[in-house]
Amino acid sequence: xxxxxxxxxxxxxxxxxxxxxxxxxxxxxxxxxxxxxxxxxxxxxxxxxxxxxxxxxxxxxxxxxxxxxxxxxxxxxxxxxxxxxxxxxxxxxxxxxxxxxxxxxxxxxxxxxxxxxxxxxxxxxxxxxxxxxxxxxxxxxxxxxxxxxxxxxxxxxxxxxxxxxxxxxxxxxxxxxxxxxxxxxxxxxxxxxxxxxxxxxxxxxxxxxxxxxxxxxxxxxxxxxxxxxxxxxxxxxxxxxxxxxxxxxxxxxxxxxxxxxxxxxxxxxxxxxxxxxxxxxxxxxxxxxxxxxxxxxxxxxxxxxxxxxxxxxxxxxxxxxxxxxxxxxxxxxxxxxxxxxxxxxxxxxxxxxxxxxxxxxxxxxxxxxxxxxxxxxxxxxxxxxxxxxxxxxxxxxxxxxxxxxxxxxxxxxxxxxxxxxxxxxxxxxxxxxxxxxxxxxxxxxxxxxxxxxxxxxxxxxxxxxxxxxxxxxxxxxxxxxxxxxxxxxxxxxxxxxxxxxxxxxxxxxxxxxxxxxxxxxxxxxxxxxxxxxxxxxxxxxxxx
Numbered sequence: 001x002x003x004x005x006x007x008x009x010x011x012x013x014x015x016x017x018x019x020x021x022x023x024x025x026x027x028x029x030x031x032x033x034x035x036x037x038x039x040x041x042x043x044x045x046x047x048x049x050x051x052x053x054x055x056x057x058x059x060x061x062x063x064x065x066x067x068x069x070x071x072x073x074x075x076x077x078x079x080x081x082x083x084x085x086x087x088x089x090x091x092x093x094x095x096x097x098x099x100x101x102x103x104x105x106x107x108x109x110x111x112x113x114x115x116x117x118x119x120x121x122x123x124x125x126x127x128x129x130x131x132x133x134x135x136x137x138x139x140x141x142x143x144x145x146x147x148x149x150x151x152x153x154x155x156x157x158x159x160x161x162x163x164x165x166x167x168x169x170x171x172x173x174x175x176x177x178x179x180x181x182x183x184x185x186x187x188x189x190x191x192x193x194x195x196x197x198x199x200x201x202x203x204x205x206x207x208x209x210x211x212x213x214x215x216x217x218x219x220x221x222x223x224x225x226x227x228x229x230x231x232x233x234x235x236x237x238x239x240x241x242x243x244x245x246x247x248x249x250x251x252x253x254x255x256x257x258x259x260x261x262x263x264x265x266x267x268x269x270x271x272x273x274x275x276x277x278x279x280x281x282x283x284x285x286x287x288x289x290x291x292x293x294x295x296x297x298x299x300x301x302x303x304x305x306x307x308x309x310x311x312x313x314x315x316x317x318x319x320x321x322x323x324x325x326x327x328x329x330x331x332x333x334x335x336x337x338x339x340x341x342x343x344x345x346x347x348x349x350x351x352x353x354x355x356x357x358x359x360x361x362x363x364x365x366x367x368x369x370x371x372x373x374x375x376x377x378x379x380x381x382x383x384x385x386x387x388x389x390x391x392x393x394x395x396x397x398x399x400x401x402x403x404x405x406x407x408x409x410x411x412x413x414x415x416x417x418x419x420x421x422x423x424x425x426x427x428x429x430x431x432x433x434x435x436x437x438x439x440x441x442x443x444x445x446x447x448x449x450x451x452x453x454x455x456x457x458x459x460x461x462x463x464x465x466x467x468x469x470x471x472x473x474x475x476x477x478x479x480x481x482x483x484x485x486x487x488x489x490x491x492x493x494x495x496x497x498x499x500x501x502x503x504x505x506x507x508x509x510x511x512x513x514x515x516x517x518x519x520x521x522x523x524x525x526x527x528x529x530x531x532x533x534x535x536x537x538x539x540x541x542x543x544x
Contacts, residue, residue, distance in 0.1 A: 004042070005038050005042075008187070013177070014030075024145070025166070025167070027166050028149065028179075029152055030151070030153060030179040031181040040151055041121075042076065044056050045076045056080055056096030057118050057145065059099055061123065061124050063100060064304075078096075088521035101127050104138055112144055118144075118145050120149065121148075122149070125152050135163070181352070193363070194362070198369040199240075199366060199369060200217045201422050218369075226372070230339065240421035242280050243422070245285075247423075249285045252331045256312070259328075259330065263306070263310075263329050264312055264313045264330070265315075267316065267334055267335060268335055269335070281315070287312045287313055290313065292314065303316075317336075325353060328355065329353070332347065351365055489520075493511075511538075
């Protein structure tokens, strides 16, 4: 194995506090893009090396993140199976599994068996509070764990459901370590500054009761009408959304002049909306567009391919709203009617990931100039200004004049009709050279040119692994090698079935017996290789 990923200052501090504590539960809150995954995997690896835990169970919000965590774990010489299910065991050369909160809800008892004495990592732990049954399932499944490390970038919920394994003071969750966006900006070369070009416009629509309305974003409206106005702006039938997409595309084109891999993300309202946005982008800009929606079984592969490509645009609904790591995203369009602080922060988190290969970099999230969304952006902007601008230069906080929950009480939206929607030019934070950002750009450039000091110098010694069974590093990931070997084994079984006229089940049992394997799900990489060699010998001598 090569060198372990470097630890930033906050990761070292959090790790020290975690290891000095004796409580079973620890909540680390860190801004998206700061490196929560590296921190958690370092803690897990050290626990296994010290034999204070006997395995790893990682819980994540989405299926796509299972693969992302499994790939990240290999850099720490940890093998965790993202394909585990309750019917199969864990390969003997693996240290644990990655599962989703939904999987746990379906079968908490099976996960509880694996978590006994293990090191538990609960990614974006607030998801465990999405329903009372989910919370109870997570408590049951991870209850037997030796230690539980909960991590989150947005450790709060819009409801009053308590989050498992989190300590509360009154109604507020109490992190054991916290690292905010403003702190990350001050540390330089950790996260990007995000700017919020606000796009106004004039909208006309027919409400479900038949009345017609006309309003700009400057008009103060109640929650229901404000939500109808936002829905009108984001409709595929008006001109507001195509105009905003064109402005965002032009910004991306400009960025790609100096950062050829820079990418853009549009967060859509639903699957049909996402496909319609992709059609508009292709028709009006000629740019290729990748669409990732939850009804597409290949969505995770599409996201992974986009991450490693230079394609300009990705359109998604919720699959990229949280946790997905695509550092090359520099431009975003907030084209969803979801108007909650939590979801907005998750969207911003897709753009803040600093990339040490790209030098100074800013990111831009185009937003409707809706009072609720503007207020969410102002919270984040305030954190940025605290880091980048002298305190006396602060501006007054904008007033939240709408109830975020009120706009969700609409009904009969199937009768809703868009009459017209027109956008104005993006306003607000768009200039790259705002006066309080120049110092940031200079410091970021210095850190980058000096060899990423925050990455190369902030190293903490980690004991070498003492765990048995982990295979040697190879050009491909262990997960990819395992998949390739399993596919090769399946090909050999098909060939042997033709040669011997035996059933696939008979051939599989015979091959397992030849190498002393009880079931294929237990197979290590070495077992799969030996099984493949046994199949090849059998093919050469079908009667043997």
